[in-house]
Amino acid sequence: MVIFGASGDLTSRKLIPALYRQFQRGRLPNPTRIVGVARSPFTTEQWRAQLTESTAKYVKGEFDNESWQAFSNNVFYHPGDIGNEEDFHKLANFLNELEQSLTTDRVYYLSTMPQLYAAAIAQLGKAGLNTEKNGHRRVVIEKPFGTDLASANELNKSIHQTFREDQIYRIDHYLGKETVQNMLVLRFGNTIFEPIWNRNYIDHVQITVAEEVKVGRRGDYYDKAGILRDMFQNHIFQLMMMTAMEAPVRFTGEMVRDEKVKVLQAVRPYKGSDFAEYGVRGQYAGYSDEQGIPDESITETFAAFKLFIDNWRWKGVPFYLRSGKAMSCRTTQIVIQFREPPHMLFGDQKSFRPEANRLVIQIQPAEGIQLDFQSKVPDSDMKMRLSNLDFRFDTSGKELPDAYQRLLLDAIVGDPSLFARSDEVEQAWRIIDPIIAAWKSPAAPSLFTYEPGMWGPIQATEWMESQGRSWFDVCPII
Secondary structure, eight states: OEEETTTSHHIIIIIHHHHHHHHHTTOSOSSOOEEEEESSOOOHHHHHHHHHHHHHHHHGGGOOHHHHHHHHTTEEEEEOOTTOHHHHHHHHHHHHHHHTTOOOOEEEEEOSOGGGHHHHHHHHHHTTTTOOTTSOEEEEEESOOOSSHHHHHHHHHHHHTTSOGGGEEEEOGGGGSHHHHHHHHHHHSOSSSGGGSSTTTEEEEEEEEEOSSOOGGGHHHHHHHHHIIIIIIIIIHHHHHHHHOOOOSSOOHHHHHHHHHHHHHTBOOOOTTHHHHSEEEEEETTGGGSTTOOTTOOOOSEEEEEEEBOSTTTTTOEEEEEEESSBSSOEEEEEEEEOOOSSOOSSOTTTOOOOOOEEEEEEESSOEEEEEEEEEOTTSSSOEEEEEEEEEGGGSSSOOOOHHHHHHHHHHHTOOTTSBOHHHHHHHHHHHHHHHHHHHSTTOOOEEEEOTTBSSOHHHHHHHHTTTOOOOOOSSOO
16 A cells, blocks of 8 residues: 655655554554655655554554564665656655565555645656556545536546546545444344335435534635535535435445445536525634635635435435535534324324434444334323434444545445445535536525524524424434
């Protein structure tokens, strides 16, 4: 694995610790060599020493000196500049010396600024580092995959000049989380959920990605991106696809991704008044005081809108998508809100309306599943109360792996199931681009202000209530 941007935060905080934990479990192919590439003038020994300290910090109690020594013996550093073609030819020679003519698969991981993706990939091609004469060649790209449809198209065209689509792994760490993967097992590995996973039994679906933190030091980037680019086009759409997709014929990478793309293709495009009526936008109080934010900024830090998926399963079922900064708590959750019983037999309906069944899938921080249902209050005259069954992954007795552990291993072994394909990325932008354009236009709906620590602007709650529904605002869920 060749990591470009090896001196960056992602490498020390996520990538190396993830590879080290998989090495400890004996899951990496033997031998697996890791080569870091960056402009910093390190030697291999200096980089190893730096990684020893950072890895011990991030894996905490799982760090073991003996296993780290065995792992770090296969960690190397090679200085190089993405803008220098000669450096890539030197890298090619360095890798060939390490491999000693053995057939070796290579994974190139671009842990760099997104602006350098196209240049790095072009340089790999010029140096012949993309050829598969002596093993597979794959490239992993971090999000964002463009900033709109035009830039995503341009990036894809640029990458495809050097690598085939089956060699490209666009990574979204949300798909590496255990609960997201468990969605497929929950739906397609059981017989109790799939028969009711449709418009006949489900009233609506809520997907929320809330963050407690403010923009902080990311102000310069965030003000250009906004919440729709930062969260919806990638993370939230991924969760929506996993929730709404049909069962693939077989569990293979391409068949899973085929079904995900069909979800996006079925999303009803906004028209006319939809841009104003189908969503609420907000900005937390004090946003313009953050470092790098212009005083007059109208960038959203909160957004909520609904989409409809016009296919046989979901016709007429609204999907409410919501995300924001400086919210009440940090939580990522999918709420399947079922319909009310067609006829209520119990209780005084004028004074008490029991809540309908609800399935809550908690992605983070406490990964698990909770099912809410009505039960009788003991020793009462058929009074009802909301009860629940829940399952938490952290009670299973096993360490819950970091998302990168799963995704890096998948890239190494060549399993693309949890990575985005080019048509998926482009289709997501086709949905988001018109909303961004409308919300930036002179006719944009109002930008409401909310206090940090709230669930967004009060208008988002009122908007939901006007449709006879309410947000599921509970922290923690499980």
